[in-house]
Amino acid sequence: MRQIANIKILLLALVLPAAGFCMQEHGGPSLQKPGKNDLAPFLSDRYVVLRKNPQGKLDSIPVYISRAADEGPQREWGKQKGKRFHYVNLTIAPNQAADLQIYKIGSKAGKAAVRPTRLGYRAQVAANAGQNAKATLRMTKASKVSVEFNDDPRNIDPLLIFANNPEKQNLVPDLKDASVLVVRDSASLKNIPPDKKTICFRAGLTTIGRWTVPRHVTQIYIPENAIVRGYIECNRNGNAPAITVNGRGILTNLGWPYHYPSTNDINPYEHNSNWYKALFVYGGSGHLIEGITITDATAFVLLLNASNSRISNVKINGFRFNNDAVTVMGRNIAITDCFLRVNDDAIVPNVKDSLNVSECVFWQLQAGSIFQFGWTPHSLKNVKISNCDVLHAEWEYTNENSGFINAMGMMKNNDDAVVEDVSVRNIYFDTPVTRFLDVQNTRKSKRNEAHIGRGKPWIYKNCTFDNIHFNEPFDRQKTLVYFSGFSDQFPSESLSFTNFHFQGRKLNDSQLQHIINAKNLKNLKIR
Template sequence: MKLIIFICFLFAANVVIGQTLVVYPSPKKGFKKESDIYLISITQNGQKKKAFVYKTKAGNGLSREWGRQQNTNLHFVTFSFSGIVTIEVIKLNSSASKAVIKPNRLGILTGKIIAQDRNRKLTFKLSKASKLAIEFDDDAKRKNPLIIFADTLEKIENIPNRSSNTYEVTETYGLAQLDASKNTVYFKPGIYDIGYWDIPSNIKQVYIEGGAYVIGYLNRSANQIKINGRGIISNEGYPYHYPSKFGVIDDNNKNWYLPINIKGGERHLIEGITIIESTGYNIELNAENSLIENVKICGFRFNNDGITIIGIGNTINNCFLRVNDDAIVIYASNLVINNCNFWQLQGSVVQFGWRPHSMSNIAISNCDVLYDEGYDSEGNIGFINAMNHQKANDRTTVQNVSISNVYFDTPIIRFLDIRGERLSTIPTQIPNINQPPWVFKDFKFSNIFFSQNTAVKPLIYLHGFSTEYPLLNFVFQNIYFNKKKLEQKLKSFRKFVAI
């Protein structure tokens, strides 16, 4: 009997360990958010699997809520793999003759687009995990773009073993009555409207399996938590700036619920999930020595900031952020941002300062800006921006910042915009002459690759607070335009600079 059990265990283990392609099911049969434009299948070792393609869409209500995103759609698919796969995309009722796959530097070659009656078929190979934006030439305004999230296989240690300590969600009311002996909450494929959930301190992991669609808001205080999986968190059906009353513009962001809000503690992990249709900000992590990895954010609304990061020793790695405000807002030190893709609808990619906070030792590297649709060159815009809108009650110093290996697949209005003299438009927050300034110093930019110029200048806008408090030691090395290195030296700037 022991031998039979052992052999069965080995067989089961091999099925899991040997799996090199995983596609995820629809949350339910006839799910309303299935794409009506794209069909996708993935083939590996002669085995072809159909992948479920989601469609998320902006509304057509208040212009302040949706802005230029009104009636825009976004289609996306997630699968996990290792090895080499062939991806087949069929675009229904299409006249496309060409397609571009971004990031450009991946050099993914597409085969010829094949006409199939009124449809078009695109095929290409993929050999490593990537986050791809596919642009067909019959959708110039990008009203129905396609995103492919080709993930690595999940780590075994991140998948709950579904033991007696695991609560498998079947009815959401059970979340309010969790037994104290449970330490893991497991969302299987399905649809769950959980509302606002204050995660109990005994819960150490919230696992959202691929195919699970969780509607609501996750809040956690202090205790270490792991929120991961390949499923989706959505704010579908909740009003703008919830819990603000529907139709009322409430700019008090302290009251807004977030899809994920972690306050305090250390060694948290947010991994693998996709967040869509947020009613305000998406993620706020106020902690130490924590990791946000392989998170995908797809937003439409104004104030859809991607990640607000607060604390010391945190890392944001391998994330995709398509947001309609700042992608990453920093109030942190000893921070690493690496290998992220950005699709900027407006706002800045990295925002260094809405309110005063001293920060140091920040490294940003290996990032791709796929699109930047910003249009206001005088406000919150650019890859790096510091708005300085709130008065500094104490002297604020931002220092020791490294930005390297950044690639732009799109024209941009502004790369860098730091103005120490920029004043708040709010009367109660305008600094007076006796208040200490913001100080920015020791910024190094290296290996920056611009693909196209824009008619808007300057590309870099730097202005110190005053002659007494200038910007210090801004260094630029290896700057490229259309693969051609800019030969003239860019000096370290101490006063106003426009290039």
């Protein structure tokens, strides 16, 4: 044990200086190096990652960590207690590669899986590596992958590698520009002059508490060696300009209690509108949230209520119940190239018109569904979900909220809604699942406010599910799709299920019918 402890100290000494490397190599501004004490609580003591540079030498890359509590209320953590989330951010330019050496401290693992498997990456684990498992991995393009050593079947300590495309130069602040304010402490955020349009955080840790962004600010930049601890709220109503929140840094709520500031409610949902969101942007149009990593949220993580806006390359991990990753409202929202790993719903699409989700990677923990259509049912049209991967789905219960798409049906009897023109294509599972779809408008629920097939109808129309790939043997006794319309009088209609594959083999029509439980549907197509 002493040897392992000494190795950890040595490796931390190796990694800490790397956390402050000059960012000009990666397209970002050159900021001061953080102090070692700033980042130590956020750095992994389990992994070290080295990258071969063009000269053939090895550079250390910071490996960060987010931790669930070892002990705590079951209502807060569920089965996530004691788990960790280790992650790396790096950059891969077009036509280049990243050659990595990965060390897992105190591990004797002999293999490591890399997911999504369809990317074709292979980690080579060295034999007889002593007290630390060593794997080599070559990544040839920007992607988001997990590296899972075989000595950790419950994924207590997984490693995620976020290989980013280079930052676009028009999104990287020029520190010489007079409109840029470099924030070195929380006091810098008070009384920001009106000529300062861009806020750029310094390297290292900056604690900001809850920051209401001034309406004249148009960009918040968190560079890759910066950690911002606090909550960011952007009100863009009225004539406020669009906001960009970007960078390769980290936003964390570490240190604040569950459901902050409503921490003493007897009913845990009584004041959920008061819970602070890690990042909350509402009002206006044309916003961009890009590149950042968000961890340790105390409730809902990212909430965007706007139009014509985009969330891109955002990475989120949340161990708590109510850590819904992305909630979107408004119109014409795109969510692209994101990684979402949470213990509640990954995406809650409360938009009215036009939602496009593509190229995202999901790791669903115990609670919640990947797409939850039913907490606030409303009419919705033009939804496209495509080219997404599900690394893991840790659901244990199938009676309520689980599945790739779920609709809990939380409607009052005087509500009605039509969800139409939904396209779900090219979805790849690296894991067995208990549900693919669970949309039951006749659902009975113990929640007394739930919709139970009375009152005005809630109808789905023109929904297509095509080219779905499951990584498990076909089992005709296992129902993966539950889809029921409101009633015989008000059915859902024009649903299409085509090209379902199990371990690379396409199901025939008869096999596909066995995994679908459907009722109160009109014009159902299965092939």
